Amino acid sequence: MEKKDLSSTIKNLPDDPGVYRFLNQKGKIIYIGKAKNLKKRVSSYFTSSRKHSYRIHHMVERIHDIAFTITNSEIEALLLENNLIKNHQPKYNILLKDGKTYPYICIKNERFPRVFTTRYRSADGSLYFGPYTSVSTMNAILDIIRGFIKLRNCNFLLTDENIAAGKFKICMEYQIGTCAGPCVGYQAEADYNEGIEQIKHILKGNFKPVTDLLRQMMEDAAAHFKFEQADYYKRKIEKVKEYRRKSTVVSPTAGDLEVLTIMAEGPLALVNHFKVKNGAIIRTHAFEHKRSHQEEESEILQAALTQVMSEDDEFFTEIVTNVAISDIEEWEGFKFVVPQIGDKKHLVDLSLKNCKLLLTEKLYNQNFKKRKTPGEHMVEELQEVLHLKAAPDHIECIDNSNFHGTSPVASLVVFKNGKASKRDYRHFNIKTVEGPDDFASMYEVVTRRFTRLIEEKEVFPKLLIVDGGKGQLSSAVRAMKDLEIYGQVPVIGIAKRLEEIYVPGDSIPLYLDKKSSALRLIQQMRDEAHRFAITHHRNRRSKAANQRTGLTAIKGIGEAGAKDILRIFKSVKKLKAASEEELIAALGPHKAGLILNAIQEGLI
Numbered sequence: 165m166e167k168k169d170l171s172s173t174i175k176n177l178p179d180d181p182g183v184y185r186f187l188n189q190k191g192k193i194i195y196i197g198k199a200k201n202l203k204k205r206v207s208s209y210f211t212s213s214r215k216h217s218y219r220i221h222h223m224v225e226r227i228h229d230i231a232f233t234i235t236n237s238e239i240e241a242l243l244l245e246n247n248l249i250k251n252h253q254p255k256y257n258i259l260l261k262d263g264k265t266y267p268y269i270c271i272k273n274e275r276f277p278r279v280f281t282t283r284y285r286s287a288d289g290s291l292y293f294g295p296y297t298s299v300s301t302m303n304a305i306l307d308i309i310r311g312f313i314k315l316r317n318c319n320f321l322l323t324d325e326n327i328a329a330g331k332f333k334i335c336m337e338y339q340i341g342t343c344a345g346p347c348v349g350y351q352a353e354a355d356y357n358e359g360i361e362q363i364k365h366i367l368k369g370n371f372k373p374v375t376d377l378l379r380q381m382m383e384d385a386a387a388h389f390k391f392e393q394a395d396y397y398k399r400k401i402e403k404v405k406e407y408r409r410k411s412t413v414v415s416p417t418a419g420d421l422e423v424l425t426i427m428a429e430g431p432l433a434l435v436n437h438f439k440v441k442n443g444a445i446i447r448t449h450a451f452e453h454k455r456s457h458q459e460e461e462s463e464i465l466q467a468a469l470t471q472v473m474s475e476d477d478e479f480f481t482e483i484v485t486n487v488a489i490s491d492i493e494e495w496e497g498f499k500f501v502v503p504q505i506g507d508k509k510h511l512v513d514l515s516l517k518n519c520k521l522l523l524t525e526k527l528y529n530q531n532f533k534k535r536k537t538p539g540e541h542m543v544e545e546l547q548e549v550l551h552l553k554a555a556p557d558h559i560e561c562i563d564n565s566n567f568h569g570t571s572p573v574a575s576l577v578v579f580k581n582g583k584a585s586k587r588d589y590r591h592f593n594i595k596t597v598e599g600p601d602d603f604a605s606m607y608e609v610v611t612r613r614f615t616r617l618i619e620e621k622e623v624f625p626k627l628l629i630v631d632g633g634k635g636q637l638s639s640a641v642r643a644m645k646d647l648e649i650y651g652q653v654p655v656i657g658i659a660k661r662l663e664e665i666y667v668p669g670d671s672i673p674l675y676l677d678k679k680s681s682a683l684r685l686i687q688q689m690r691d692e693a694h695r696f697a698i699t700h701h702r703n704r705r706s707k708a709a710n711q712r713t714g715l716t717a718i719k720g721i722g723e724a725g726a727k728d729i730l731r732i733f734k735s736v737k738k739l740k741a742a743s744e745e746e747l748i749a750a751l752g753p754h755k756a757g758l759i760l761n762a763i764q765e766g767l768i
Contacts, residue, residue: 178234179202180235181201181235181241182235184243185230194254198470200241211397246471259453268285270282271363278319308366313363314344328349368441375405419443420441420482425519427523428523429523432523432526436518438515452517452539480500481497485500556625556627557581562631564594565697573700575606575696577686577693589696591610602636603639605688610628610630614643632657633657633659639658654669693755
């Protein structure tokens with residue numbers, strides 16, 4: 165998308181309220197904003213004398229086109245902006261996220277409105293009060309409402325025609341006294357709507373009209389000698405007063421206002437909102453934001469204000485904060501206060517306390533996810549007890565295995581970050597050692613392993629563990645010295661009898677705490693290497709047994725002869741590949757003839 169001459173576009177913008185959209189080179193919306201005066205607001209972004217934040221400066225450089233929509237009022241612009249931001253999620257808008265999905269109290273847009281709780285708002289004309297961060301507080305309000313206002317909870321379509329036609333029957337709610345039966349014409353719509361108005365007062369924090377009505381009903385009942393009914397209304401008044409007392413956190417002189425405070429730590433910012441009516445907090449809400457473009461706290465606070473305003477049917481014009489709003493022109497008609505003393509300062513401190521608690525909880529949860537695994541913890545402890553320069557996050561362990569000196573093998577297991585990395589395991593068939601010589605076998609395996617790593621330019625392990633005591637450790641050290649890599653890889657040996665840890669150059673073994681995770685990791689690797697070696701050794705012995713069985717099927721060759729033949733030629737495959745001269749030289753003319761006949765007849 166070719167960048168347009170934005171000066172002409174800005175010049176032709178109207179002076180009306182509306183919503184503007186900035187588009188990047190690909191035509192994608194990167195920012196959405198509202199304005200009381202589109203021309204004045206948009207042109208302010210391109211005024212060189214204006215001091216922009218890093219985020220705005222970065223955004224302006226990427227604007228290739230401008231689109232706008234005119235609205236009839238600032239409120240319409242606010243609602244449209246909020247909807248567009250939610251739909252498009254522009255890169256440079258500050259996108260706030262609710263700490264949780266908090267519930268609302270909904271007064272449904274219908275005849276004989278139902279009152280119920282919900283976690284979702286829909287644009288159907290219904291009234292929503294909330295969100296309520298405390299479900300118990302919300303339920304306490306609903307208890308007050310249901311205590312003296314009878315409401316239906318059915319979802320019948322209560323039109324005049326349906327009621328007149330008698331389509332509905334009275335239900336149990338009427339029998340127990342929680343519904344006045346509007347579905348069968350027992351309650352007039354005007355009377356029902358009067359109760360809805362009282363509910364609206366309660367949900368908005370206006371308790372005086374409710375208590376005045378209850379007091380009047382109490383006095384009327386007493387005047388007609390209905391003392392039980394009068395006592396009923398008196399108890400309802402006390403219940404409203406009790407809830408009012410619990411809700412009041414400041415002096416009533418604080419009046420009606422919105423409290424928004426922000427606290428940030430690193431990339432995470434928390435905004436807390438109190439709605440205060442007649443000095444009482446009637447609603448609370450919290451937002452979180454992950455700062456990705458070095459947004460200033462005042463910018464995040466303004467985004468929170470916009471979101472709260474778009475979701476609140478009664479937003480007060482006095483806004484109390486802990487951070488001065490930088491762009492005051494955008495909020496003409498609102499009074500911003502950063503109090504230093506008094507009840508409003510008390511409200512700000514209380515809101516900041518909530519911010520701190522929520523921020524601590526969020527950071528704790530984030531850090532919890534990043535906490536070290538048990539394996540990583542063991543690696544760190546192993547580094548500490550062995551005094552290693554680097555954390556041994558890549559450890560290799562070698563174990564030898566043989567059966568009375570036959571079929572000697574070795575295994576190598578690999579652990580990364582304290583966990584077995586089985587795809588890196590290796591088997592070794594000992595090639596240069598005759599008989600049960602664990603020291604020579606260890607020398608061969610270490611030599612072969614590190615020669616391979618050097619040739620393939622692979623990374624060395626951070627620690628090598630050999631299964632055995634001083635002798636096996638000395639063989640491993642000698643192999644590393646011969647390869648001129650000694651000192652590059654820490655190496656230790658573990659003796660099985662007392663779980664003694666040997667290190668090169670020290671004749672006194674190290675005894676680790678039997679309950680330590682470091683020793684547990686070493687033991688786990690040693691046991692895994694032993695298991696892996698035994699499994700390979702069994703497989704090899706089984707294969708050798710099968711080969712001997714095939715040779716003993718040849719008439720004239722017994723078990724001992726088969727063992728001698730395999731000891732010389734290693735396998736039947738190599739035996740069949742040998743020439744007649746090689747067979748005679750190794751086995752003599754008689755056995756060589758037997759083997760050649762068996763090969764020709766297909767017996768082996």
